[in-house]
Amino acid sequence: MLLNLKTIKKVIKNPFIVFKYFKKECTIYKDKIQILSNFFNKNEFRKFKKELYESGLIDELKSKEEWFYKNVEGKTVRGNLYGFGSMKYEEMEVIYALIRKRKPEILVETGVCNGVSSAIILYALYINEKGKLYSIDLPEFTEKKYDTNYFWEGKKGAAVPMGKESGWIIPEYLRLNWKLIIGRSQEKLPSLLKQLKSIDLFFHDSEHSFDCMWFEFNEVIKSLKKGGIIIADDINWNDAFVKFAEKYKKHAYNYKAKVGIMEI
Numbered sequence: 001m002l003l004n005l006k007t008i009k010k011v012i013k014n015p016f017i018v019f020k021y022f023k024k025e026c027t028i029y030k031d032k033i034q035i036l037s038n039f040f041n042k043n044e045f046r047k048f049k050k051e052l053y054e055s056g057l058i059d060e061l062k063s064k065e066e067w068f069y070k071n072v073e074g075k076t077v078r079g080n081l082y083g084f085g086s087m088k089y090e091e092m093e094v095i096y097a098l099i100r101k102r103k104p105e106i107l108v109e110t111g112v113c114n115g116v117s118s119a120i121i122l123y124a125l126y127i128n129e130k131g132k133l134y135s136i137d138l139p140e141f142t143e144k145k146y147d148t149n150y151f152w153e154g155k156k157g158a159a160v161p162m163g164k165e166s167g168w169i170i171p172e173y174l175r176l177n178w179k180l181i182i183g184r185s186q187e188k189l190p191s192l193l194k195q196l197k198s199i200d201l202f203f204h205d206s207e208h209s210f211d212c213m214w215f216e217f218n219e220v221i222k223s224l225k226k227g228g229i230i231i232a233d234d235i236n237w238n239d240a241f242v243k244f245a246e247k248y249k250k251h252a253y254n255y256k257a258k259v260g261i262m263e264i
């Protein structure tokens with residue numbers, strides 16, 4: 001702030017401008033290279049990514065996705081075609097690499113559906129040889145009749161085939177460090193966090209309404225350890241993630257225009 005006559009006059013007129021100037025502003029970084037270099041050393045991200053693709057897990061998950069699209073058809077009560085509803089693999093790479101690098105012990109996820117994100121998170125824990133994932137999901141089953149207001153009005157077609165369960169694509173050997181909690185995150189998250197006391201990483205991919213995302217982030221921050229991480233998919237659906245970063249004056253990252261990452 002340059003102290004010229006114009007600025008001095010402005011400050012006399014509105015002294016609060018000084019507080020605004022010194023307030024730590026938050027920035028949401030969007031550049032992929034900048035994001036990766038903030039979290040990883042040179043070549044580290046590439047090494048983790050290679051490890052994930054060479055594991056055979058992604059091929060296994062993709063073949064289950066193929067099965068889904070060959071065998072599932074129909075629409076939700078809201079008129080959306082049923083879909084696999086998973087995170088994209090290129091978005092999961094950064095989450096996988098972060099978990100490999102930071103080696104978190106207690107992780108909480110909301111939004112499992114068929115289980116792509118859970119499987120990849122669990123694989124990172126398996127290779128780390130430490131960590132436990134707690135996942136909350138309110139699944140929508142194909143062919144099941146629901147009241148129109150059972151799920152939030154903006155929900156698309158992400159669904160679990162009738163006869164299967166949330167996370168059905170997760171290989172057996174990864175389930176040892178996994179606890180699945182079925183229910184609405186608004187009801188299940190507070191008691192889970194109370195039981196866990198503190199957590200290292202939170203991943204949101206459940207109800208992308210402003211109210212639900214705002215609720216989850218504000219619940220979770222009370223339990224996140226210092227240096228802990230909040231990750232959220234579809235932060236472009238509303239401004240909850242950005243508002244949350246502003247509320248806590250945190251710099252944050254927007255990876256591939258929709259995955260929010262914030263370090264606490």
Ligand SMILES: C[S@@+](CC[C@H](N)C(=O)[O-])C[C@H]1O[C@@H](n2cnc3c(N)ncnc32)[C@H](O)[C@@H]1O
Pocket residue numbers: 085086087110111112113114115116117118136137138139140151152155158183184185186205206207212
């Ligand atoms: C986009 S899908 C999750 C995809 C998953 N993360 C993946 O990568 O495969 C969202 C899931 O959250 C569930 N869901 C919707 N509203 C929810 C709520 N309020 N609480 C918990 N889960 C919810 C949906 O039914 C669905 O199973």
